[in-house]
Amino acid sequence: MAHFARLDDNNIVIGVYPIADQNCLDLSGNESEETGIKYCQSFFEKIYGPNTKWKQTSYNRNIRKNYAGIGYYYDENLDAFIPPKPYDSWVLDTELADWISPIPDPNPTLTEEQIESGYYYEWNEEIIDWELKTPPAPEE
Numbered sequence: 001m002a003h004f005a006r007l008d009d010n011n012i013v014i015g016v017y018p019i020a021d022q023n024c025l026d027l028s029g030n031e032s033e034e035t036g037i038k039y040c041q042s043f044f045e046k047i048y049g050p051n052t053k054w055k056q057t058s059y060n061r062n063i064r065k066n067y068a069g070i071g072y073y074y075d076e077n078l079d080a081f082i083p084p085k086p087y088d089s090w091v092l093d094t095e096l097a098d099w100i101s102p103i104p105d106p107n108p109t110l111t112e113e114q115i116e117s118g119y120y121y122e123w124n125e126e127i128i129d130w131e132l133k134t135p136p137a138p139e140e
Helices: 033-043 112-117
Strands: 002-007 013-019 053-057 073-075 080-082 091-093 098-100 120-124 129-133
Touching: 002 033, 013 033, 033 053
Parallel strands: none
Antiparallel strands: 002 013, 002 053, 073 080, 091 098, 120 129
């Protein structure tokens, strides 16, 4: 099963659709993104009109670094799907095609006991830092 993302005029993903593998085979029987795109354009023409924009995506990240989701941006220079930016202070890691915090995530430094007790770090955009969250107090 192949998956194709439909893009708007600004390269924002507005839909992701599974397409049977046989609809992506060229005349020689080889898988072809171009063939899959032509199939999508033809199949969805009555719904979305002519000249729709499509890019192939994959769950295992073999194509375009991230599996496309609605709201993701397709960056032509990186040939990658980039998720929406979670916080204003985060920066794009072009190698991963994903957003990273300006301060490394401290969650891996939690002890096993802290994790079992429900402690975790959460990003706080107001202070531009990670904030330790404590588990809720037990009900009496």
